[in-house]
Amino acid sequence: MNIPVEKAKPLKKPINERFVYQDDEVIDKPFNWVEFKRLLAYMKPYARQILPILLVMMILGTITKLTVPYLISLAIDKAIAPAWPALPSVKLLLLITGAVLLLYLIQWAANTYRIKFTNIIGQRVIYDLREDLFKHIQKLSFNFFDKRPAGSVLVRVTNDINSLQDLFTNGAVNVLIDCVQLLGIIVILLLINWKLGLAVVVTVPIMFLISTKLRVRIRRAWQEVRMKNSRINSHLNESIQGIRVTQAYTQEQENMAYFDDMNSSSKKSWDKASAMNQVFGPLIDITGGFGTLVLFWFGAHLIQTDQLTVGLLVAFANYVGNFWEPINRLGQMYNQLLVAMASSERIFEFMDEQPNIANKPGAKVLPPIRGDIQFEKVVFEYEKGRQALKGINLSVEAGQSIALVGHTGSGKSTIINLLSRFYDITSGRLTIDGHDVRDVTVESLRSQISIVLQDTFIFSGTIRDNIRFGRLDATDEEIEAAAKAVNAHEFIVQLPDGYETEVEERGGMLSMGQRQLLSFARALLANPRILILDEATASIDTETELKIQEALQVLLEGRTSFMVAHRLSTIRNADHIVVLDHGAIQESGNHEQLMKKHGIYRGLVEAQFRFL
Ligand SMILES: Nc1ncnc2c1ncn2[C@@H]1O[C@H](COP(=O)(O)OP(=O)(O)OP(=O)(O)O)[C@@H](O)[C@H]1O
Numbered sequence: 001m002n003i004p005v006e007k008a009k010p011l012k013k014p015i016n017e018r019f020v021y022q023d024d025e026v027i028d029k030p031f032n033w034v035e036f037k038r039l040l041a042y043m044k045p046y047a048r049q050i051l052p053i054l055l056v057m058m059i060l061g062t063i064t065k066l067t068v069p070y071l072i073s074l075a076i077d078k079a080i081a082p083a084w085p086a087l088p089s090v091k092l093l094l095l096i097t098g099a100v101l102l103l104y105l106i107q108w109a110a111n112t113y114r115i116k117f118t119n120i121i122g123q124r125v126i127y128d129l130r131e132d133l134f135k136h137i138q139k140l141s142f143n144f145f146d147k148r149p150a151g152s153v154l155v156r157v158t159n160d161i162n163s164l165q166d167l168f169t170n171g172a173v174n175v176l177i178d179c180v181q182l183l184g185i186i187v188i189l190l191l192i193n194w195k196l197g198l199a200v201v202v203t204v205p206i207m208f209l210i211s212t213k214l215r216v217r218i219r220r221a222w223q224e225v226r227m228k229n230s231r232i233n234s235h236l237n238e239s240i241q242g243i244r245v246t247q248a249y250t251q252e253q254e255n256m257a258y259f260d261d262m263n264s265s266s267k268k269s270w271d272k273a274s275a276m277n278q279v280f281g282p283l284i285d286i287t288g289g290f291g292t293l294v295l296f297w298f299g300a301h302l303i304q305t306d307q308l309t310v311g312l313l314v315a316f317a318n319y320v321g322n323f324w325e326p327i328n329r330l331g332q333m334y335n336q337l338l339v340a341m342a343s344s345e346r347i348f349e350f351m352d353e354q355p356n357i358a359n360k361p362g363a364k365v366l367p368p369i370r371g372d373i374q375f376e377k378v379v380f381e382y383e384k385g386r387q388a389l390k391g392i393n394l395s396v397e398a399g400q401s402i403a404l405v406g407h408t409g410s411g412k413s414t415i416i417n418l419l420s421r422f423y424d425i426t427s428g429r430l431t432i433d434g435h436d437v438r439d440v441t442v443e444s445l446r447s448q449i450s451i452v453l454q455d456t457f458i459f460s461g462t463i464r465d466n467i468r469f470g471r472l473d474a475t476d477e478e479i480e481a482a483a484k485a486v487n488a489h490e491f492i493v494q495l496p497d498g499y500e501t502e503v504e505e506r507g508g509m510l511s512m513g514q515r516q517l518l519s520f521a522r523a524l525l526a527n528p529r530i531l532i533l534d535e536a537t538a539s540i541d542t543e544t545e546l547k548i549q550e551a552l553q554v555l556l557e558g559r560t561s562f563m564v565a566h567r568l569s570t571i572r573n574a575d576h577i578v579v580l581d582h583g584a585i586q587e588s589g590n591h592e593q594l595m596k597k598h599g600i601y602r603g604l605v606e607a608q609f610r611f612l
Pocket residue numbers: 146382383388406407408409410411412413414415
């Protein structure tokens with residue numbers, strides 16, 4: 001019988017290949033002393049105040065902890081077993097019990113304060129680190145962000161700093177305590193009975209080896225879990241940001257399948273890691289049990305041969321019980337340290353990144369400018385060998401309005417990026433009032449230029465705060481005056497709380513036009529000599545456009561302005577229209593002059609007219 005063979009479906013691109021998320025997790029890193037010292041330097045400012053207290057608490061805690069087993073051995077040998085002739089045994093027992101109680105109390109107090117101060121140091125260090133990192137990232141130039149997805153920057157400020165938090169709040173000080181405790185126990189064991197001490201101490205390296213080896217594997221397994229979770233986060237972030245596009249193209253199923261894939265892979269690695277974790281406990285117990293076996297077997301022999309008392313054997317067992325704890329923790333700490341080192345490496349990598357655009361030594365403060373701008377044979381490359389601007393010559397007088405026109409990718413945004421010195425030109429010269437932009441401080445240059453971008457960025461906060469972003473010391477009256485001047489006041493007062501209305505990040509509740517008017521008010525408040533508008537009127541309705549046109553007149557008044565606009569109707573009144581093509585100026589002049597030329601500009605205007 002012929003069974004019909006189902007025709008193979010054409011292979012779709014596997015969904016796993018659709019989304020590629022960079023793994024921002026370094027699985028294994030050798031210990032790096034230089035970085036470790038750099039990390040410890042963050043503790044320095046607090047070391048003098050807090051470290052001595054910590055040390056005292058640590059020593060107190062350890063001494064009290066290690067004295068208790070010895071007192072118990074005394075109770076057994078001197079009070080319980082044979083009565084001491086000098087003192088009635090009950091009295092001695094009571095005395096010892098009181099002493100033990102007191103010691104426990106001191107130990108409790110010392111530990112409480114130690115934990116409190118460790119947390120204080122840890123939190124302060126993390127606060128400083130996070131602050132330093134954020135401050136530094138804010139200074140980095142555009143080309144740094146061009147190279148990295150926002151998610152990867154975010155992960156370093158959050159996840160990596162958090163993984164250091166563990167090290168500073170629990171780790172660093174506990175290592176010290178554990179080392180002191182371990183050393184103390186070894187000395188006491190050898191003092192009580194060196195033979196038995198040696199027999200027990202020999203098991204330590206075995207225990208340490210098992211603990212470290214196994215923990216390395218467990219750590220890797222958990223790192224894999226973290227890596228997979230981090231991918232889920234990236235996908236989640238992308239999915240939420242792009243939810244409108246996903247729904248518009250009905251890609252929910254595909255997205256779900258991909259998410260499912262990642263989710264189950266994360267679950268699998270979690271199962272694996274947790275299974276390994278479960279092996280660890282019993283294994284340590286078995287080794288510990290083996291140590292105890294040696295202790296009692298050899299201890300019993302020593303008691304029989306009168307080399308040890310019962311009380312001392314109990315004390316021994318007690319010390320040995322306290323012995324595994326620090327060893328176990330030290331192994332754990334070592335792993336934690338390696339993870340923290342990987343994180344700190346990534347953090348310091350960012351901190352060492354130098355902003356490309358920095359004040360050169362001896363840079364002057366740009367005095368208040370008039371607004372004359374000169375581009376002299378300006379060449380610019382984002383990437384070496386690929387010229388985005390090919391020798392631009394442009395002379396702009398103070399107060400003139402310049403419109404930049406051209407096909408997509410012709411270099412319009414690049415020109416305005418260079419004006420604010422977001423990038424440095426590759427060759428040529430760019431001057432403002434005769435000052436080369438590279439010779440003046442970045443702050444003094446940018447404070448005299450305002451930029452209004454097409455995708456106006458609205459920060460979460462009130463409407464008032466968002467306008468005030470233009471000049472932080474502006475009064476409420478100045479803010480409202482600016483809003484009135486650009487026709488924004490009218491819509492603001494209609495909002496539920498007027499100027500105090502809280503807008504979500506990116507201004508989701510405002511329309512495009514409203515966002516634009518807000519950013520005009522922000523720019524007007526800053527009162528810059530040079531104003532840059534990037535496609536400011538691209539996507540709004542005619543009525544809002546009229547309002548924006550009016551606002552623009554107010555905004556442009558008396559300033560040098562650069563306007564990038566795709567709607568050519570909005571730039572008809574510009575003093576000078578510059579037509580760019582493939583990074584070079586092809587035509588320039590005012591609207592009438594360019595229309596007469598029958599060149600690119602006229603072509604663009606006619607094309608738009610036909611389209612309308
Ligand atoms: N950050 C960047 N890194 C590398 N190349 C870039 C970068 N930004 C722009 N370019 C390239 O530089 C050229 C000019 O881009 P620019 O953004 O100035 O064009 P534009 O005229 O403003 O285009 P549009 O009208 O589409 O905004 C393009 O070829 C673009 O691919």
